Amino acid sequence: MKYIIVLGDGMADEPLEQLGGKTPLAYAKTPWMDEISKKSEIGLAKTIPDGMKPGSDTANLAVLGYNPKQYYTGRSPLEALSIGVDMEEKDIAIRCNLVTVSDDSLPYEEKTIVDHSSSEISTEDAAVLLDAVRDVLEDDVYRFYLGTSYRHCTIWKEGDVVELTPPHDILGKVIGEYLPDDEILREKMKRSYDILNHHPLNEERARKGLNKANSIWFWGAGTKPALDSFEGKFGKKGAMISAVDLLKGIAVGAAMTNIEVEGADGTLETNYEGKASAAVKAVMENGSDFVYIHVEAPDEMGHQGSVERKVKAIEYLDGRVIGPVYEQMKKSGEDFRLLVMPDHPTPIRTRTHSSDPVPYMRYDSAAEQDHEWDYNEKEAKESGHYLDEGYTLIREFLK
Numbered sequence: 001m002k003y004i005i006v007l008g009d010g011m012a013d014e015p016l017e018q019l020g021g022k023t024p025l026a027y028a029k030t031p032w033m034d035e036i037s038k039k040s041e042i043g044l045a046k047t048i049p050d051g052m053k054p055g056s057d058t059a060n061l062a063v064l065g066y067n068p069k070q071y072y073t074g075r076s077p078l079e080a081l082s083i084g085v086d087m088e089e090k091d092i093a094i095r096c097n098l099v100t101v102s103d104d105s106l107p108y109e110e111k112t113i114v115d116h117s118s119s120e121i122s123t124e125d126a127a128v129l130l131d132a133v134r135d136v137l138e139d140d141v142y143r144f145y146l147g148t149s150y151r152h153c154t155i156w157k158e159g160d161v162v163e164l165t166p167p168h169d170i171l172g173k174v175i176g177e178y179l180p181d182d183e184i185l186r187e188k189m190k191r192s193y194d195i196l197n198h199h200p201l202n203e204e205r206a207r208k209g210l211n212k213a214n215s216i217w218f219w220g221a222g223t224k225p226a227l228d229s230f231e232g233k234f235g236k237k238g239a240m241i242s243a244v245d246l247l248k249g250i251a252v253g254a255a256m257t258n259i260e261v262e263g264a265d266g267t268l269e270t271n272y273e274g275k276a277s278a279a280v281k282a283v284m285e286n287g288s289d290f291v292y293i294h295v296e297a298p299d300e301m302g303h304q305g306s307v308e309r310k311v312k313a314i315e316y317l318d319g320r321v322i323g324p325v326y327e328q329m330k331k332s333g334e335d336f337r338l339l340v341m342p343d344h345p346t347p348i349r350t351r352t353h354s355s356d357p358v359p360y361m362r363y364d365s366a367a368e369q370d371h372e373w374d375y376n377e378k379e380a381k382e383s384g385h386y387l388d389e390g391y392t393l394i395r396e397f398l399k
Contacts, residue, residue: 001366002283002336003236003290003398004325007063008317009056009244010299010346012358012377018307024298024348025359026376028314032323033340037361037375039368043385044357044377045393047343054353055166056246056299057220059343064250064292065234065394066227074161074222075246080153082249082258085145087224092159094185095220096144096152098126098213099167101175103197103206108190109176116167116303117150118213119205120267126150128201129213136195137188147245149266154218164219168303169352185218192216227253234290234398239282241275242294257288266296268313272320280328283336290398293321302346310348330365338363339397340375357386362397 011025019027047062048054049069057075058068076093087093100115101108121129127146134144145153162185165178180186193215196202202212227250230238240251241259243266251258261278263271275293282288295317301310322340329336341360344353359380373379387393 002329002334003339004279004283004329004336005063005290005292005339005341005397006317006322006325007060007292007294008298008314008340008342009294009296010302010344010353011314011317011342012345012356013302013310014345014347014349016307016348019311023377024307024310025314026374026378028311028318030315030318030375032318032326033361033375036322036326036338036340036363037373038371040361040363040371041369041385042359042361042373042375042380042383043387044380045341045360045387045390046357047390048355054344054355056244056343056353060247060250060294062391063341063343063394064230064254065391066254067389067391071225071227073225075220076153077222077225078249078253079147079151079245080145080155080249081225081252082245083145083147083153085153085155087155088157089224090158092156092161092221092223094154094156094164094218096154097167097217097219098129098150098152099215099217100211100213101193101215103212103214108193109179111175111193113167113170113173113175113217115211116171116217117300119210120300121150121213123148125201125205126152126213129196129199132195132199133192133216137191142184142188148243150213151245156221159221161221161223164221166219166352167217171303171351180218189216189218225253230254230256230290234394236289236398237287238290238292239286239288240292240294241278241282242292242296243270244294244296247292247294256292257282259291266300268297268301268309268316270295270297272316273324276321276324276328279325280332284332284334293325295321298342299346302348303351305348305351307348335366337365337397339393357390360393
């Protein structure tokens with residue numbers, strides 16, 4: 001038996017008037033999910049434990065079977081693992097986003113956050129801008145490390161786990177009240193605007209109609225992580241396919257294999273087919289029992305507040321990942337199980353994450369079911385299947 005999870009990050013949503021009262025998942029044309037759902041169990045799972053903030057960090061840990069209340073030490077430490085940062089026991093890792101704040105004459109504290117991803121900046125452009133920040137702001141206590149796209153890492157030597165606000169939670173808001181209480185972190189963010197706003201690369205980006213990556217933004221502080229081995233925990237050799245450092249870091253911490261796919265970049269135009277093909281190859285040729293395919297695009301489109309692009313991301317996930325994986329595994333003759341779900345909702349209305357339960361679809365080629373339902377939030381709820389502790393879902397999946 002082989003096991004595959006397809007994770008549509010942030011795919012769940014709320015009913016939208018512009019979609020006739022349907023969610024993007026229910027509205028999207030998803031023939032593969034609708035076909036497979038009729039042979040599957042569907043239901044709702046709560047991936048964000050009570051008292052914890054909704055995020056891809058806690059939620060993906062839960063989907064992978066790690067109780068966030070036991071294993072979560074912060075988002076950035078997991079990303080630090082991915083990019084090869086060797087943290088000391090007393091180090092604090094902090095996410096360092098390259099964001100867009102309003103380009104105006106107002107003081108930094110009175111500026112508005114425009115874009116948490118700086119028009120989904122390329123890693124190549126980000127490297128140039130992060131070097132400029134590093135030249136001025138790096139010292140023996142604060143060190144900057146390049147990640148992917150707008151997502152980077154700062155290590156604060158013998159620092160503190162301070163309260164920091166995710167930039168995607170305050171899109172369109174004045175930033176003053178959300179800046180760090182820590183004076184040094186706040187000053188570094190403020191100085192980064194002076195370094196970046198008129199940087200030649202940002203001026204060129206503005207001429208092209210792209211948002212300037214004109215400020216760093218600190219958030220997600222945490223301590224060195226300690227995850228149990230996935231294989232030791234579940235007895236399955238696992239692999240991860242993702243363009244996002246957070247997921248790659250979870251894989252490193254869980255001693256899973258990270259599979260790199262050319263053209264996989266976490267955007268709407270990521271290499272969907274490459275991910276699907278790599279997943280099938282991992283379980284059929286390269287010795288993996290389990291593979292986790294993470295697709296970031298639905299979440300990014302939710303943060304952008306784009307109904308049309310979120311629907312498109314879900315349709316791409318269906319037709320270019322789920323369909324090919326299902327067909328190729330069926331053709332192989334190997335028994336397999338397929339679990340499709342989001343990690344958390346990213347509602348268009350709020351443009352940030354919520355803690356609501358998410359719909360799952362669990363298929364077993366050796367025990368096909370017979371139902372009339374389609375896979376979406378409403379029908380998953382009506383199925384009557386509900387897991388209050390979402391991190392236990394994978395136990396039955398791998399059983």
